[in-house]
Amino acid sequence: MTYSVKEMFLTLQGEGAQSGRAAVFLRFSGCNLWTGREQDRETAACRFCDTDFVGTDGVGGGKFKTADLLADAVLEKWPGGGKPYVVCTGGEPLLQLDAPLIDALHQRGFEVAVETNGSLPVPDSIDWICVSPKGATPLKQTFGDELKLVFPQAEPEADPERFAGLDFTHFYLQPKDIPSRPEQALEHTRMTEKYCLSHPRWKLSVQTHKLVGFP
Ligand SMILES: C[S@@+](CC[C@H](N)C(=O)[O-])C[C@H]1O[C@@H](n2cnc3c(N)ncnc32)[C@H](O)[C@@H]1O
Ligand SMILES: Nc1nc2[nH]cc(C(=O)O)c2c(=O)[nH]1
Numbered sequence: 425m426t427y428s429v430k431e432m433f434l435t436l437q438g439e440g441a442q443s444g445r446a447a448v449f450l451r452f453s454g455c456n457l458w459t460g461r462e463q464d465r466e467t468a469a470c471r472f473c474d475t476d477f478v479g480t481d482g483v484g485g486g487k488f489k490t491a492d493l494l495a496d497a498v499l500e501k502w503p504g505g506g507k508p509y510v511v512c513t514g515g516e517p518l519l520q521l522d523a524p525l526i527d528a529l530h531q532r533g534f535e536v537a538v539e540t541n542g543s544l545p546v547p548d549s550i551d552w553i554c555v556s557p558k559g560a561t562p563l564k565q566t567f568g569d570e571l572k573l574v575f576p577q578a579e580p581e582a583d584p585e586r587f588a589g590l591d592f593t594h595f596y597l598q599p600k601d602i603p604s605r606p607e608q609a610l611e612h613t614r615m616t617e618k619y620c621l622s623h624p625r626w627k628l629s630v631q632t633h634k635l636v637g638f639p
């Protein structure tokens with residue numbers, strides 16, 4: 425199958441339990457909860473996305489005809505040493521990330537992580553599962569390593585307590601960023617702090633890459 429990749433770059437994981445770890449970010453094009461076009465945002469199932477995942481025109485982006493070709497391109501971004509780590513994101517990576525690509529990344533020594541909205545099941549061979557449920561969208565992936573909920577969300581279905589009993593190792597709340605409204609984003613961080621203080625199962629996930637200015 426041909427994989428459509430928006431961009432690919434080496435950076436530090438900025439969010440959640442693996443925060444601070446060097447990783448190749450493999451950002452797939454396209455999402456099942458938003459077209460990525462601003463004119464569709466208000467009617468989308470997911471309306472607060474902070475990411476451009478449209479097309480294949482980013483740094484390291486393009487169309488890759490086979491799993492081996494894409495895995496070779498990911499390996500080229502790894503500096504050498506340590507345990508090679510790739511974070512598959514998007515867009516919604518599970519529209520494209522399949523067992524042959526995971527196998528090809530494993531063959532090159534990678535530990536493979538996914539950032540998913542949880543609306544599609546994760547292939548068994550993935551090493552690290554981060555699920556970030558969205559509004560009223562039904563959750564198909566109910567176990568994993570971390571559940572990282574953007575907070576607050578408008579829909580009652582996205583109340584943190586609806587997820588607190590699921591089979592995850594870590595439970596994070598990540599303040600909803602609104603790049604055009606920094607004072608509102610700060611208010612979301614305050615609300616998240618307050619929620620974590622009164623519901624200690626939940627930990628705060630700060631998007632550290634945005635603070636420090638790396639991709
Ligand atoms: C851009 S998404 C791509 C992966 C997948 N589609 C998902 O939603 O999990 C990567 C992460 O960024 C989070 N995210 C997206 N927009 C955000 C925002 N405005 N503020 C905070 N986190 C956000 C998502 O919830 C997810 O955990
Ligand atoms: N540094 C960094 N960490 C991240 N963690 C999740 C990201 C994403 O967009 O999926 C992301 C990202 O875009 N950059």
Ligand code: SF4
Nearest residue numbers: 455458470473515541
């Ligand atoms: S599901 Fe993920 S990629 Fe899709 S619009 Fe929402 S945050 Fe963005």
Ligand SMILES: [Mg+2]
Nearest residue numbers: 474475513639
């Ligand atoms: Mg991001």
